[in-house]
Amino acid sequence: MRLDELEKAMQAGELGAPLKRALEHQIQVGEFFGAADFVPVTQAHIMADTESLGEAGVAWLESLADEGAKVRVPTITDPRGTDFAKVSVLRHTEHMLGLERRTIEAFKKLGVLMTDTCINYQTIQSPARGESVAFGDTGVVIYANSVCGARSNYEGGPSALAAGLTGRTPRYGFHLEQCRRSTVSFRVNFEPRTLNDWGTLGGLIGRLAGDYWQVPYIEGIETQPGSDALKHFGAAMASFGSIAMYQLAGITPEAQSSPSVSHRIEEKDVRALAAAYASEREIDVVVFSAPQLSLYELRELAALCDGRRFKRPLLAVTSPQVKPDADRFGFTARIEAAGGHVLAGMCFYQSYAREIAEANGWRRLATNSAKLVNILGGYGYVPLLASMEQCVDAAQKGRL
Amino acid sequence: MIYTAKHGIGKAVCGEALVAHDGFSARYDLDRINGVFSRPTHKLAGHSYRGKILILDTAKGGVATAWMLHEMAARGVVPLAIVLNSVNPILAQGAAFGGVTLMAGFDGDITAHVRNGANVALDPAARTLRVL
Incomplete structure (x- = not known):
């Protein structure tokens, strides 16, 4: 790959060991895809739930933070692996929570903004047409490329963090006109x-x-x-x-x-x-997540919950930016008055889905998210796909 | 028989192939604790992938694989290598970060050319897959 003077200095280690490793990682990926050079990015978005990182990934992040590395462009986070205010509902273990706390501390040291959202295009800042970014959630990338006309490849956690540190990403794939x-x-x-x-x-x-x-x-x-x-x-x-x-x-x-x-x-x-997902009608839990709910989705959900009392748990997951507004406008109170729970800053499938299923006896899960039903089969769930209204009915009756 | 790939990363390895014309995502398809394919509809459901050279069609799903290959490698419950017809950036990023050998992009469907259980040798630097 062709490098400019700053990139050569990074590669030579003149700006520190973390930047040298970050750039070398990016060069390895760029050369794999035949990138000619780097493209500057304006922002990065990191997927880094601790189920994915594990102990090894968390330790790697801590090591990077201890070396004094700092991101050089605004760098934000995808959902975390828990909502600390709802641990009693999810039944996360102390080990899981410990990994989460360590990860948050490491990211803060790195200068990462803990936005904890997969709907940053609705809540933080939507990229403009032609803007090159390094986004790390597939739903975020496809929205940015398609709806906004911005430019991003899928950037997995290590690569998105590398882009945050170096302020650039290899120019291949959806950064190139011919791939779009x-x-x-x-x-x-x-x-x-x-x-x-x-x-x-x-x-x-x-x-x-x-x-x-x-x-x-x-x-x-x-x-x-x-x-x-x-x-x-x-x-x-x-x-x-x-x-x-x-x-x-x-x-x-x-x-x-x-x-x-x-x-x-x-x-x-x-x-x-x-219909391929509707193998059973009885349900154990209703989940609205993947992607996190907007304020308008929570408004609709609150209206559907009025006057009901749920037999089964109903979890509605949103971003930390939307949750305070949902509280202010009374949506949270109306959903929770029916027996539901509004969670923030996490996403269901990124929150140790297998372990919380076992801890809570959840197997048959109803949702209106096609993405969620596609993911959860591998975690041992029997997912059912239905409308928001049908899912709320199911929470009340125990069956779809 | 030798097949040539467009993309390669990681060290040369040799081992037993686990083959299917299906996709690959560490989050969607695997029980990573026990080292088996866990998605019921996956063609390799129930099969152990530990130490195997996975030969599959394409990268599917989300971005978690980029972290997960590193985590799986740290516990030693990881494929020896991954070979795909079509690769996405996440698999390449994950392979680079996790130190897992990856090759992709062949003339024709590589899952149709390599028999399940065959011994294969991968040389990412030379971009070659050799059936032994």
Whole structure:
């Protein structure tokens, strides 16, 4: 890779050992993908839940922090692995909480802002068109590339932190114009009505599109989606297909018509994907998470909870930025009056999902998140996908 | 038989192949404590991956694999190497961070060319996969 003077100084160790290691890691990845040089980034976003890090990852972060490393561009965090205010609900162990505390301390020493959110494009700062960033959550990356027209690859935790430290990332993939053009085209004869419709459609497109390097072009949808709809649409597409960018005709800024339609999607195809998860009707827990809920989703949920009393736990997970507003506007109180719980700063699947299932006797889980049902099978859950209203009904009746 | 990859990272290794035409994500597909594929719908569900050369179709899912390969390597419950038809940045970043050998991008479907249980030798520097 071609290096500028600052990068050469970093590589030579003139700016300290942590920067030297960070840049060398980035060069290794950049050369793997044939990057010619680096591109400056304006911000970085780090996924680093402690289930993923484990003891080894936490110790590595602490070591880096003890060496005095500091991020040089605004660097924020994806959800943490717990909500310390709701430990009694989740039943996290002291070992898990200890890892979380150590990780938070290490990140603070590194100068990282503990935003703990996977909806930073709704809560912190949405990137502008053409802005190169280093984002580390698939849902965040696909939203930034597709809806905002910003530029990011998937940056795993170590690489996102490296980008925060060096202020740059290797120029490959979605930083390059030629990788952002549509590669596969979809004609959709279905109008999504609910967030789970959007998520299921996104999941189906992701599954059909195939891999990270595909950019689906989607036409035929007349419904005007809002930010929450596109949030679920993209997060599921990324989850099912490892897709980092899509183009939605008439909606996203870089949408260009594709030469021919590769796939046609009917309503029955979308319903079939959702139905594939409905192997049981009884449920143990209802979860709204993945991505974290916006203020508007919590508003809708609060209205659905009014006058109910839940038989099963209902968990609604949001960001630390949204939670105070949900408290101020009474949404939290209305959800919790029905027996639900509003959690902040975590995400369900990033919070030791297997262990909290065993601790709480949760196996059959209802959610409106297509992304969540795609993930949880591997953690031993039987996930069920339904609308927010159906999930709230299920919390009240114990079955979908 | 020798196959040539477009991408390679890590040290040369030799071992038993565990092959399926399916995706790979450490978070979505694995019980990392016990070292087995745990997603019920995965073609390798129930199979141990410890010390094996995984030969799969494509990288799937989220970003957690970048940390998880490092964590798995630290406990010694990790594949010897990962070989994919198509790779995403997370697998490359995770392999670089965790010190796991990774190769990807072949002419044709590599999962159709290597028999499950075959002994294979990987040389990432030369970009070659050799069936022994």
